Amino acid sequence: MKPLRCGLIGVAVATCFAVSSRQPALAAPPEKVALTGARVIPVAGPEIDGATILIERGKITAVGADVKVPFDAMEVDCSGKVIMPGLIEPQSWRGLDIANESLPVAPFLDVGDAMDPSRLYFEDALRDGITTIHVIQGHNTVIAGMSRVVRPIGLTPDEMTLDLHTAIKMSASPRNGYDRMQQMATFRETFRELEEYIDTIAEKKYEDELEKDKKKVDVGPSEAAKRGRDKLLDADYDDAHLNLMRLKRGDFDAWIYVGAPMDVAPAVALATEQGFIDHTILLLGDETFKAIGELKKAGRPVVLPEDLFYRERDPITGEISETFIPAKVHEAGLMFALQPNPNSSMAERYLTYQAALCVRNGIPRQTALEAITLNPATMLGMGDRLGSIEPGKIANLVIYSGDPLDFGSWVEQVYIDGIMAYDRNDDPRLAEILRLEDVQRKAEQAKKEAEEAAKAKEAEQAQPKQEPAGEPGAEPSPAEGGGDSPAEGGRERRRRGDGQ
Amino acid sequence: MQSQSCHPSAHPGSAARWCILSLLAAMPFAIPAQAQEISAYRVGKVITMDDRDSVINSAVVLVKDGKIQQVGKASQVNVPDGVQVIEMPQCWLVPGFVELHCHEAGASTDLHDYVYLTNPDLRTLESVNPGTENFKLARAGGVTTALLISGSGTNMSGLGTAVKFGDGLVEDLVVKFPASIKIAQAGNPERYWFRVGRSFMNYNLRQTLQEAKDYDQAWDDFEAGKTEEQPLFSPTFDAFRDLFSGKFIASMHTQQYQVVMMTLMLVHKQFGIKTVLDHSTFDGYKTAPLVIEGQDVITINGPRQLYFDGTQRKIFGNAARWWQGGIPKLGINTDSPVIPQEELSYQAAMACYYGWTTYEAIRGLTRIGAEALQLEDRVGSLKPGMDADFAIWSGDPIDPRSVCWMTVIDGKIVRDAREGMRRF
Incomplete structure (x- = not known):
């Protein structure tokens, strides 16, 4: 297959298009794209060999081995490749200037005000096949602000945003320098004050409406507050309370960090008491899996810690015990999502490696693949738009050179919204690797040509009037250079070449 | 003679x-x-x-x-x-050169008052002091007009004053007030009190500007006869009415991609305020497409004409990169007294050393500054x-x-x- 030589985003596919249609390079990307011939891992169903994925206006419209390519689609030959749904990073604050503000309770904040689209983090994410990132504040908080789901491309946060106000961040584990009791007391106080605030504005609303109709207030304050509650509009709330009210109403989810096993029960109790337990996702710390009973009882989806192994040294015997966290969570039947470990300089940085680690430790391949695609999509409430290759979903696709869980595979291209957003061949950071690959490819090509030349010569020598054996390679083939002594002859050289 | x-x-x-x-x-x-x-x-x-x-x-x-x-x-x-x-x-x-980012035409102790995180009601007009050394330095460097603004210690630090470095009473020297509102996004204001991050700072700035905008709207409606009740006069926000009608600029202390981008999105796009990007250093130049999109945005570069990109291991001239990015209006500032006022032309020399062009640099020191202050029919060029x-x-x-x-x-x-x- 001829490699596609395309630039980043937008211009990318347009350039390919321009080759055939001679349109300027900045023309709109083609409306229909067909990726043909690849092995497709839809995650939502069985893997398909030699499949075609049809993309129309950024959405997947057909997948299968027998999909016909429409005459007006741009066909991209992907034979020999493997196509996966774009990977999803379930939560990260690495696109922000700082993980948390100093304010303990700040539900009015929006990560969009602190996102830096120029961070290398986004570029790296794209290179690693991540097409969707849930940008959310860190754990050092009680109630932090609103998160966003973004694509790792774009000049401004708004341009990157796929979903606004996705979730609100909370932490059941204490903030730095505070203790657990104060953490929970702050929650209680915040939600108590919320009710008090709603009563105040509801009462005022009720009385204002009576006043508008020139009627006298007919009930006491508590009854007025009760009646006024139904009349309240979102616009009546101030910023400090609006998002908490919307959380209780079920407009979005709470992502609660439970950093230690003992934090699970209070977190679940809080969410149950305030009525948003059905909208809760739990973020586990290193040791939290020990409260697997509590987690199982709550039955809520969980995001696993970055380090998938938990290791503990027995203080007396010095013996080290090791727990593979995903196995515990999988046994409990909980939906889970994996996240990359950016603090690791090793392979844990890659979501695909985290999934491969799960497979190695006995988790079914399908479950491992879901944990980096469909599960986080579902947790973000976007399971109908992201996370698998199915008709109707957003065309976020990663083209691998081989199986995605095989660590020898490369991300070759990434499509976001049906537009090529990344092409390994044009990645400036890989310039040196690509150069070396090119050198190697040329060397292999030269070797192959030399072999063919030698073979042809051998065939010539096999003719009846062949020359004596001691007088052969007086003219070594130019590609091989003159390093070897003529006495070794073409045959000898070829043999050594084969061995390399 | x-x-x-x-x-x-x-x-x-x-x-x-x-x-x-x-x-x-x-x-x-x-x-x-x-x-x-x-x-x-x-x-x-x-x-x-x-x-x-x-x-x-x-x-x-x-x-x-x-x-x-x-x-x-x-x-x-x-x-x-x-x-x-x-x-x-x-x-x-x-x-005569026009300096758009000057802190020292007044007493330096009044550089900024850390009252709140946003201080819309402070005025540099009240701290103009022709006795400062800066007047002499400015004259020595051919600088004739400057925008005196308060420091970047807070998110919004007050209204700026355009002064000339001439002889005379303060009232003779002040050519425009208010000439700008100083807003600092990120960097220094993040040291305010016990540290604020960008999500809170931008939220807070948006709140302050919204309050000012609401005040402006209330008066507009009243003056147009849409409302009957006269809004309460606010000494804090009254000056902002001219800001929203484009009569003066927002001097933005802004640098680095995220911060410049946020300035353009929040101050210019969301509130429609005439925006001047002061400093605009580090990798701020990468926002050039957004600046072009913003049309009337003016960029004033400096002091710090050099950016080392650690990821590419390359040195870039800031002004040159902005210029190559295709932005229409580019000037130079010193941030005096950080860089002595006298050395304004030297900042431009450095910009040219790292790839900008001389004639454009002279324009950046004169005409562009005058246009930003909307004083282009008084200063910045030589015509009858x-x-x-x-x-x-x-x-x-x-x-x-x-x-x-x-x-x-x-x-x-x-x-x-x-x-x-x-x-x-």
Whole structure:
């Protein structure tokens, strides 16, 4: 297959298009794209060999081995490749200037005000096949602000945003320098004050409406507050309370960090008491899996810690015990999502490696693949738009050179919204690797040509009037250079070449 | 007055000695200047910075009552009898420089008041002080007009004042108030109190601007007869009505991609405020497509003309990168007293050293600043009717070897280096 030589985003596919249609390079990307011939891992169903994925206006419209390519689609030959749904990073604050503000309770904040689209983090994410990132504040908080789901491309946060106000961040584990009791007391106080605030504005609303109709207030304050509650509009709330009210109403989810096993029960109790337990996702710390009973009882989806192994040294015997966290969570039947470990300089940085680690430790391949695609999509409430290759979903696709869980595979291209957003061949950071690959490819090509030349010569020598054996390679083939002594002859050289 | 060579004959060492001596001598603050009704300057070259970018060689500039009366070829300008011609036939006459980011035309103790995170009601007008050293430094560097703004210690630190570095009372020196609202996004204001991050800072800034905008809207509605009840007068937000109608700018202390991007999105796009990107250093230049999209955004670069990109291991000239990005309006600032006011042209020299072009740099020091302050029909170029604010240099002002021999503000010679090579 001829490699596609395309630039980043937008211009990318347009350039390919321009080759055939001679349109300027900045023309709109083609409306229909067909990726043909690849092995497709839809995650939502069985893997398909030699499949075609049809993309129309950024959405997947057909997948299968027998999909016909429409005459007006741009066909991209992907034979020999493997196509996966774009990977999803379930939560990260690495696109922000700082993980948390100093304010303990700040539900009015929006990560969009602190996102830096120029961070290398986004570029790296794209290179690693991540097409969707849930940008959310860190754990050092009680109630932090609103998160966003973004694509790792774009000049401004708004341009990157796929979903606004996705979730609100909370932490059941204490903030730095505070203790657990104060953490929970702050929650209680915040939600108590919320009710008090709603009563105040509801009462005022009720009385204002009576006043508008020139009627006298007919009930006491508590009854007025009760009646006024139904009349309240979102616009009546101030910023400090609006998002908490919307959380209780079920407009979005709470992502609660439970950093230690003992934090699970209070977190679940809080969410149950305030009525948003059905909208809760739990973020586990290193040791939290020990409260697997509590987690199982709550039955809520969980995001696993970055380090998938938990290791503990027995203080007396010095013996080290090791727990593979995903196995515990999988046994409990909980939906889970994996996240990359950016603090690791090793392979844990890659979501695909985290999934491969799960497979190695006995988790079914399908479950491992879901944990980096469909599960986080579902947790973000976007399971109908992201996370698998199915008709109707957003065309976020990663083209691998081989199986995605095989660590020898490369991300070759990434499509976001049906537009090529990344092409390994044009990645400036890989310039040196690509150069070396090119050198190697040329060397292999030269070797192959030399072999063919030698073979042809051998065939010539096999003719009846062949020359004596001691007088052969007086003219070594130019590609091989003159390093070897003529006495070794073409045959000898070829043999050594084969061995390399 | 006798003809003056542009090259000082004095030995550099003696100049340095002169400097020290003159400091010791405690010379009077104001350089005595005779306010003449008409004066004429014969120079080798005039950079007019007019609409046609005229450069006139062997020119005469005629000044009357503090305004430019005529600029033209020496052979074509009629100098009235009895008018003394100042002869500097090898020198360049350039419009006075306009500094858009100056903190020291007042007392430096008033640089910023850490009252709240946003302080819309502070005014630098109340701290203008013609007695500061900065006035002398400015004149020595050919800088005639400056936007005095408060520091970046808080998110919004007050209203800025456009002043001239001339002689006279404060009321004579102030050319525009309010001339800007100073807003600092990220960097210094993040040290406020116990540290704020960008999500809170931008939230807070948006709240303050929204409050001002609501006030403006309430008055607009009242004045248009849409509402009957007169809104309460707010001394804090009343000045902001001119901001939203585009009569003055927001001076943004902004740098780095995320911060410049946020300035453009929040201040310019969301609130429609005329925006000037001050500093705009580090990798801020990557926002060039957004600046072009913003159309009337002006970028003022400096002080710090060099950006080392650690990920690419490459050095970039900031101004050059902005210019290559295709932005239409680019100027230079010193952030005095961070960089002495005198060295404004040196900042431009560095910008050119790292890849910008000289003529554009002169425009950036003069015309662009005047346009940002919306004073382009008074300062920033040399045309009949404009204020007679200019400086006479021994050569190209962007060349760091050039000497600023003479500075004229409103037709008055406020500095004459011929009377002593160095300083005051």
